[in-house]
Amino acid sequence: MLILRSGITGFLPAPSVKENKFKQICYSLFGSKVLDFIGAEAGKxxxxxxxxxxxxxxxxxxxxxxxxxAFTSTREVYVKYFPFIDEPELSKLFKPYYKILHPNQLNESLRYTQKGEKIIVKTENNLHQDELEQLVYWEPKTVGDVVFNYWD
Known part of the structure; x- marks a missing residue:
């Protein structure tokens, strides 16, 4: 499955997933177990x-x-590293709505090089040029660093 799709970094052009739908699903599944919901923020x-x-x-x-x-264990907010974890029970709950990425997929090394103006990504992708330039600037190490990022 292609994960690094055009627009996944948040740079246009990109499709979008509805924040309100995700929030509604979370509260309907977990109710009072929801400690916090952090929606759209600039650069995230x-x-x-x-x-x-x-x-x-x-x-x-x-x-x-x-x-x-994806699921991650407790972490500091705005920390760029995510300790991705496998949560089979949660995966079952969300599977009707979303594609659950496994830690092995997210922790895959991101392999790319730059030769002059040309940026070559060896990891399977169809990222657009603006995103490739962001890879060089932000220097993500894994697929997960690209899929879940705090880039401006």
């Missing part, structure tokens, strides 16, 4: 719902352009 390309399940906090991340979801 994903939405985040923080829930508490069985004495642990889980951050549910949803890319703002494509219906790609």
């Amino acid at each position: 390309n994903f939405y985040e719902c923080i829930i508490k399940v069985k004495d642990k906090r889980i951050h549910i991340l949803l890319n703002g352009q494509y219906p790609f979801m």
Whole structure:
């Protein structure tokens, strides 16, 4: 499955996923277990719902352009590294709505080089030129760093 699709970084042109729908689904599934919902913010390309399940906090991340979801353990807000985790029970709940990305997919190394003006990404992708330039600038290390980012 192609994950690094054109627009996934949040740079136009890009499709979009509805924040309100994600928020509604989270509250309908978890109700009072929702600790926080962090929606669209400048420079951030994903939405985040923080829930508490069985004495642990889980951050549910949803890319703002494509219906790609991931789970991460507790982390500091605005920290660029995400410790992605596998949550099979949560995956089952969200599977009817979103494509759940596995930690192995997200932790895959991002391989790219720059030769003059030309940027060559060896990881499967169809990113557009603006996004390729952002890769060089922000220097993401993994696919997950691209899918869930705080780039301006």
